[in-house]
Amino acid sequence: MSEQLLDPQFLRQLGNLRFIVRGRHKGHLSGVHSSRRAGVSLEFADYRAYAPGDDLRYVDWNVYGRLDRVLVKSFVHEVDLPVTILLDTSASMHLGRPRKLGYAARLAAALAYLGVHGMDRVGVYPFSDRLHPGLPPRHGLRQMGHIVRLLQDLPASGATAIDEALEQYVGHSRESGLVFLLGDMLAERGYERGIARLQHRGDRVVVVQILGRDEIDPPVEGNLRITETESAASLELQVGRHALLQYRQRLREELARLEAFLAGIRIPYFLAPTDAPLEELLHRRFRDAGVLQ
Amino acid sequence: MTLIHASSLALLASGLLVILLYFLRPRSRRYDVAALYLWQAVRADPQARAATLRQRLGVLLLLQLLFTGLIVVAIAGPAWLQRSAQVTAAAIVIDVSASMRAVGPEGRLFDEAQREAIRRLEELAATTVAVVAFAAQCEVVVSPSSDAIAARQAVNALEPTWQGDGTGEALVAVLRGIGGEAFDRVILLTDRPFPIDIPGLETWIATDVENTGITAFHVRQPGASSDVEAFVRVRNAASAPWQGTVAVSDGTTRVETTLSLPPFAEDAAFLTMESTEALAFTASIAPSDGFPGDDVRYATLRRSAEYVVRWFGPEDPYVAAALRADPRRAVVIDYGGESPPGNADSSGAALPVAPDLIVAHDTTLRATTSGNVLLLHAGLEGLLILGEEQEGGEVRAMVEHPLLRDIDTAALRVRERPALQLGIAATPLLVVDRIPILLTWEDSSRRVVAWTPSIQRTNLPISVDLPLLARNILDSFGRAPTMDAIRWHAVREVVALVGFGAILEIRDPRGASLPGAAGATTLVAEAPGVYWITAERGRYPVAVNVPLSESEPSGGLAVESPLPAVGAGPIKPLPIWSAFAALALLVLLAEAAVYHRIVPRRAR
Numbered sequence A: 001m002s003e004q005l006l007d008p009q010f011l012r013q014l015g016n017l018r019f020i021v022r023g024r025h026k027g028h029l030s031g032v033h034s035s036r037r038a039g040v041s042l043e044f045a046d047y048r049a050y051a052p053g054d055d056l057r058y059v060d061w062n063v064y065g066r067l068d069r070v071l072v073k074s075f076v077h078e079v080d081l082p083v084t085i086l087l088d089t090s091a092s093m094h095l096g097r098p099r100k101l102g103y104a105a106r107l108a109a110a111l112a113y114l115g116v117h118g119m120d121r122v123g124v125y126p127f128s129d130r131l132h133p134g135l136p137p138r139h140g141l142r143q144m145g146h147i148v149r150l151l152q153d154l155p156a157s158g159a160t161a162i163d164e165a166l167e168q169y170v171g172h173s174r175e176s177g178l179v180f181l182l183g184d185m186l187a188e189r190g191y192e193r194g195i196a197r198l199q200h201r202g203d204r205v206v207v208v209q210i211l212g213r214d215e216i217d218p219p220v221e222g223n224l225r226i227t228e229t230e231s232a233a234s235l236e237l238q239v240g241r242h243a244l245l246q247y248r249q250r251l252r253e254e255l256a257r258l259e260a261f262l263a264g265i266r267i268p269y270f271l272a273p274t275d276a277p278l279e280e281l282l283h284r285r286f287r288d289a290g291v292l293q
Numbered sequence B: 001m002t003l004i005h006a007s008s009l010a011l012l013a014s015g016l017l018v019i020l021l022y023f024l025r026p027r028s029r030r031y032d033v034a035a036l037y038l039w040q041a042v043r044a045d046p047q048a049r050a051a052t053l054r055q056r057l058g059v060l061l062l063l064q065l066l067f068t069g070l071i072v073v074a075i076a077g078p079a080w081l082q083r084s085a086q087v088t089a090a091a092i093v094i095d096v097s098a099s100m101r102a103v104g105p106e107g108r109l110f111d112e113a114q115r116e117a118i119r120r121l122e123e124l125a126a127t128t129v130a131v132v133a134f135a136a137q138c139e140v141v142v143s144p145s146s147d148a149i150a151a152r153q154a155v156n157a158l159e160p161t162w163q164g165d166g167t168g169e170a171l172v173a174v175l176r177g178i179g180g181e182a183f184d185r186v187i188l189l190t191d192r193p194f195p196i197d198i199p200g201l202e203t204w205i206a207t208d209v210e211n212t213g214i215t216a217f218h219v220r221q222p223g224a225s226s227d228v229e230a231f232v233r234v235r236n237a238a239s240a241p242w243q244g245t246v247a248v249s250d251g252t253t254r255v256e257t258t259l260s261l262p263p264f265a266e267d268a269a270f271l272t273m274e275s276t277e278a279l280a281f282t283a284s285i286a287p288s289d290g291f292p293g294d295d296v297r298y299a300t301l302r303r304s305a306e307y308v309v310r311w312f313g314p315e316d317p318y319v320a321a322a323l324r325a326d327p328r329r330a331v332v333i334d335y336g337g338e339s340p341p342g343n344a345d346s347s348g349a350a351l352p353v354a355p356d357l358i359v360a361h362d363t364t365l366r367a368t369t370s371g372n373v374l375l376l377h378a379g380l381e382g383l384l385i386l387g388e389e390q391e392g393g394e395v396r397a398m399v400e401h402p403l404l405r406d407i408d409t410a411a412l413r414v415r416e417r418p419a420l421q422l423g424i425a426a427t428p429l430l431v432v433d434r435i436p437i438l439l440t441w442e443d444s445s446r447r448v449v450a451w452t453p454s455i456q457r458t459n460l461p462i463s464v465d466l467p468l469l470a471r472n473i474l475d476s477f478g479r480a481p482t483m484d485a486i487r488w489h490a491v492r493e494v495v496a497l498v499g500f501g502a503i504l505e506i507r508d509p510r511g512a513s514l515p516g517a518a519g520a521t522t523l524v525a526e527a528p529g530v531y532w533i534t535a536e537r538g539r540y541p542v543a544v545n546v547p548l549s550e551s552e553p554s555g556g557l558a559v560e561s562p563l564p565a566v567g568a569g570p571i572k573p574l575p576i577w578s579a580f581a582a583l584a585l586l587v588l589l590a591e592a593a594v595y596h597r598i599v600p601r602r603a604r
Helices: A008-014 A060-067 A100-117 A141-152 A160-171 A192-201 A241-264 A280-289 B008-024 B049-054 B059-075 B109-123 B148-157 B168-178 B317-324 B463-477 B577-597
Strands: A033-049 A069-078 A080-089 A121-127 A135-138 A177-183 A203-210 A222-228 A234-239 A268-274 B029-033 B078-083 B089-095 B128-134 B139-145 B186-189 B201-207 B214-218 B229-234 B241-247 B254-261 B263-273 B280-286 B296-300 B306-312 B328-334 B356-362 B373-378 B382-395 B395-397 B414-423 B425-432 B433-442 B444-453 B494-496 B502-508 B520-522 B529-535 B538-545 B569-575
Touching: A008 A100, A008 A280, A060 A069, A080 A100, A080 A135, A100 A121, A100 A141, A100 A177, A100 A203, A100 B328, A160 A177, A160 A192, A177 A192, A192 A203, A192 A241, A192 B382, A203 A241, A203 B078, A203 B139, A234 A241, A234 B059, A234 B577, A268 A280, B008 B059, B049 B425, B059 B577, B089 B109, B089 B139, B089 B148, B089 B168, B109 B148, B109 B186, B128 B168, B139 B148, B139 B168, B148 B328, B214 B241, B214 B280, B214 B296, B229 B241, B229 B254, B229 B280, B254 B263, B280 B463, B296 B529, B296 B538, B317 B328, B317 B356, B317 B463, B356 B463, B373 B577, B414 B433
Parallel strands: A080 A121, A080 A177, A177 A203, A203 A268, A222 B029, B089 B128, B089 B186, B186 B201, B306 B328, B306 B356, B356 B373, B373 B444
Antiparallel strands: A033 A069, A121 A135, A222 A234, B078 B569, B128 B139, B214 B229, B229 B263, B241 B254, B241 B280, B280 B296, B382 B414, B395 B425, B425 B433, B433 B444, B494 B520, B502 B529, B529 B538
16 A cells, blocks of 8 residues: 555655645744744845844845945744644545545645655644544654554544544644645534634644545435445435435535635635546645645 | 257246346345435435336346356357368268159159259269168168269169158168268258258258148947948148048948038048948048049958857857856857858958867867867866866865956865876866866967866856856957957058967958968058958958158148258358357456446445
């Protein structure tokens, strides 16, 4: 699975990508990501009037000589970005062709690689109806190895409770950062509270909803006993063309609800069918949405 | 294309099993989903049942049935009938059965076949050829040889017989006998197709001849009168109506009636011939048609016949009455040594008839006496000599024997019985003081039953056991044959002549004496008609007819084989089962692909 997760050719294609962080971000270690907070780096940001206590090394003497004004150069403060990948490993992620969990694991591995490659700290936490033990954000290729091993052995089990899992994550991680939420987002008990909590804490959240093609367009008909994987609840249904139309309509409504909610709080949202190329998601859609550059 | 093991097609019934299994699948399939709440608002689709049915009868079922069919056909051994370029050996089989005597628009059917055979021989000039005459008795006319002239002469010398059709098994056996499997071309020239499974068989069919013939003829004597009733059934196997006369003759008297038959229909006529003593009868229809072989049929009559007893020694009215007591036999007792009434031939001359039973009473027979012999207080020279009379006693049965059937031996009383000298190993049935009083033996020339006491010295004359004993004796001996078993025989049918006594002469329907008939035990007639058998016991007619199969219409038995091109080689089967097996494998792979494509893994 490691070859599937980290295909060398695929990694080479990812080499030039890095995460974009918009808005103010408070990192506690230096990194490669620019922060609106002025700081010390090689990248010039702006001038401002000198104020007592400013470091005289940053006074622009050339400007003072020409304009007789004491201005202090400010520079972009470069911080490291903790990237956390929250991965839904509930039993429903076992479905789909290809399986949703496999697709999510590949995506998580790719995002982790991008983070490590960009000198960011990267962590991964699986969750289902609760937050499972994971890997806190750390630097380095060694962390990448830990992440790959974790992703390779992920079991799909348990129910889905996004709100509870995200609450636990917020309580567990005291540091905000870039949070990727990967899962099918099919949670009858809701997800709004957990996502809002993340954003309120200052996390930059990206939601990727992963669905199997057969979930979007079920290729079945006949007398079916439709069984929910996680709860084993089932119902008997005569499924034909009209029933499938109703299902698709219901799914569209559910997706639209999620999209509207995320748009309302300016969280990027991506619907990723598992039969869609991962490269297309990363290279085009993430870049178009300003998640990657 | 043909099938080498066509019976294997019965395995096609396994397709029913496929269909059964298809419909026995679980009615509802499990379909796993991530979120049931998305489906809970979905209403049941009324069209889904039809969709289910459509799916079940869909492409998967068709592919599975197609796979089953292809496998079964592959097992049945499909083969292309290929004609090879070179003929190495050929057999020309000419139908010489009676129906080939029919005359069609082109002349006699046999002549047509003969001309075709000659033509084929010329085509096969450089080939090893055998010629077989094909009828109930297959005959190799020319063994495999490349001598075309000899083969042509043999074909020209052939004549149709009066026999019935041959069988495919007989022909196969004959061909194997003369050529093994070497004949790669077998040309059958006939007037009707035969369902014969011979590789390389080509059937040439002569011009069809429509036929009307007698398909049943029977005569009987009702009651005790001398009238004879005849039953004649006529079948019109022609496409045109038939109207004509049906006649029955006993040689001197003729009765007839008219009959009208629609095309392909049959009807029967009943005719009565008054006061006739004849034994042989002839039925005929007029006008005759192209096949006269079944326009005339022959039958013999079953008449009651006497059971002849020749008596030696003083008469005994009690024994005579006992012999006549059985109503199943018309027993005639000849006391004077004269010839009893018997059959007469057409010339009216009386014939000597051997007795069915010789009875000796209070006398001694010569040692040369043969046949069925009953000794009543009588001796047989050298074999059974009666001695002085001795006092009788209690009668005891020694064995269970058919001669003692229904007899109450305990009721028998014997006042005197003679001493015995036996020159042969006899079976004692009843004894008095260990001395046999009823014994029997059989040797090569006679069967003997001996009652040694004088009838008058026993209570037999006033006992019911005497007629029972007489019945048992007559049953045990049997009698000379009547015409009961000789009613209607077909040409070439083997007629057993056992039981007539020595056969003296057999005359064919033309009145000619058959050479070598004296002493014969069977008769195999070569032509239809009435054969007269002269034997020791009398003179008997045997009716011989053309086999009924020859009256069958020639059409509809089988499909005529296509005529081969001139000079073409034999037709040989080229097995193509592997192609069907490969096709079945492809269908199986297609079925698997379709299955994986249209049925989600979690719904299987």
